[in-house]
Amino acid sequence: MSRIGKKPITIPEKVTVSVNAENVVTVKGPKGELKQQVDKDIKVSVKDGNVVVERPTEQKRHKALHGLYRSLIANMVVGVSEGYKIDLELVGVGYKASTNGNVLELGLGYSHPIFLGLPPEVKAKAVTEKGKNPIVMLESADKQLIGQVSAKIRSLRKVEPYKGKGIRFVGEQIRKKAGKAAAKK
Numbered sequence: 001m002s003r004i005g006k007k008p009i010t011i012p013e014k015v016t017v018s019v020n021a022e023n024v025v026t027v028k029g030p031k032g033e034l035k036q037q038v039d040k041d042i043k044v045s046v047k048d049g050n051v052v053v054e055r056p057t058e059q060k061r062h063k064a065l066h067g068l069y070r071s072l073i074a075n076m077v078v079g080v081s082e083g084y085k086i087d088l089e090l091v092g093v094g095y096k097a098s099t100n101g102n103v104l105e106l107g108l109g110y111s112h113p114i115f116l117g118l119p120p121e122v123k124a125k126a127v128t129e130k131g132k133n134p135i136v137m138l139e140s141a142d143k144q145l146i147g148q149v150s151a152k153i154r155s156l157r158k159v160e161p162y163k164g165k166g167i168r169f170v171g172e173q174i175r176k177k178a179g180k181a182a183a184k185k
Helices: 060-081 143-155 180-184
Strands: 016-019 024-029 032-037 043-047 050-054 084-091 096-100 103-107 114-117 123-127 135-140 166-169
Touching (some): 024 060, 096 123, 143 166
Antiparallel strands (some): 096 103
8 A cells, every 4th residue: 555645644723625526625724725636536535634545446556646646635735834935046156136026037147137927826035145146035835836936947047067057956065077177187
């Protein structure tokens, strides 16, 4: 049996979980409301403060979906109660970031600034301290969406392996390559 799938999800205070007839799970909390369509074979039920996910058979497909939907629902519960945060660091001379409403403006060493429209569910804040790299802070209740947005921002300037310039997560370690000078020795 799926070890992830059989663990019940504890529902915290101020969070409500409901399942309708079309197998759509709705999770409401202080940070917002999220919905997830669940496969018709997987049974989701709310019993005494816990969400229980069950599967009909031991087929490989059902086992995979069992763990998947349990994880997705657990991420939704954490998202609406606590939320998710991702911090991105812009490493490079002259790199800068600023926010204007739901538009993120990035200066990444190209000949033009990059304007990136963010979904309304994602809140962004740019912090620039003197002598430090600019940091873009993303906040959302939807783990999938915030991950997708951060991946899009990172793809605008990938970290290069020689000097380490680019967009990275705060605290991420980059493996640097030795340059030409090291090869001559």
